[in-house]
Amino acid sequence: MKKVKLVVVMLALAAWLPALSGHGQEPKREPNKLSDLMKRKLENSQKVLEGVAMNDFDKISKHADELISVSKQASWRVLKTPEYEVYSNQFRRNAADLAEKAKDKNLDGAVLAYVDMTLTCVKCHKHVRETQKVRLDVPDPPVLVRRER
Numbered sequence: 753m754k755k756v757k758l759v760v761v762m763l764a765l766a767a768w769l770p771a772l773s774g775h776g777q778e779p780k781r782e783p784n785k786l787s788d789l790m791k792r793k794l795e796n797s798q799k800v801l802e803g804v805a806m807n808d809f810d811k812i813s814k815h816a817d818e819l820i821s822v823s824k825q826a827s828w829r830v831l832k833t834p835e836y837e838v839y840s841n842q843f844r845r846n847a848a849d850l851a852e853k854a855k856d857k858n859l860d861g862a863v864l865a866y867v868d869m870t871l872t873c874v875k876c877h878k879h880v881r882e883t884q885k886v887r888l889d890v891p892d893p894p895v896l897v898r899r900e901r
Contacts, residue, residue: 785827786827786828786830789822789825789827789828792818792822793819793822793823793873796815796816796818796819796822797815797819797869797870797873799811799814799815799818800812800815800816800819800850800866801866803815803854804859804862804863804866807859809854809855809857809859809862810854812850812851812853812854812862813851813854813855816847816848816850816851816854817847817851819843819847819850819869820844820847820848820851823840823843823844823847824844828840830880831879831880831883833879833883835879836876836879836880836883839872839875839876839879840876842872843869843872843873843876846865846866846868846869846872847865847869849861849865849868850862850865850866850869853865
């Protein structure tokens with residue numbers, strides 16, 4: 753009888769162990785909205801490319817529309833520079849052109865719009881990286897002064 757009670761207690765502990773394992777650890781971080789948005793952009797871009805490769809105009813159109821929707825999210829706006837605005841607007845125009853070419857069943861036009869959209873992404877990401885490197889509003893790190901003994 754004692755063995756049965758011991759087994760029951762051990763099974764109960766084993767069942768509770770996973771729930772207790774997270775106790776006392778760091779709380780999970782809030783999801784990064786921009787990172788999630790960029791993942792959605794990448795996934796939809798890949799689906800557009802898949803649609804192009806498979807000659808699937810419905811897929812191209814659907815995911816081009818999703819790309820436009822993603823680009824209208826508030827967290828999309830990473831920088832407040834004129835160049836960033838130009839890139840964002842160009843991206844939306846390219847995605848809209850892509851959707852239009854897909855609706856017209858114009859594969860060559862859709863391919864060209866996809867390439868233009870991709871180039872705009874690359875240029876924008878480069879601009880964001882370069883701008884973040886040279887930001888002037890970020891204070892310099894503290895200077896460590898070594899004392900003489």
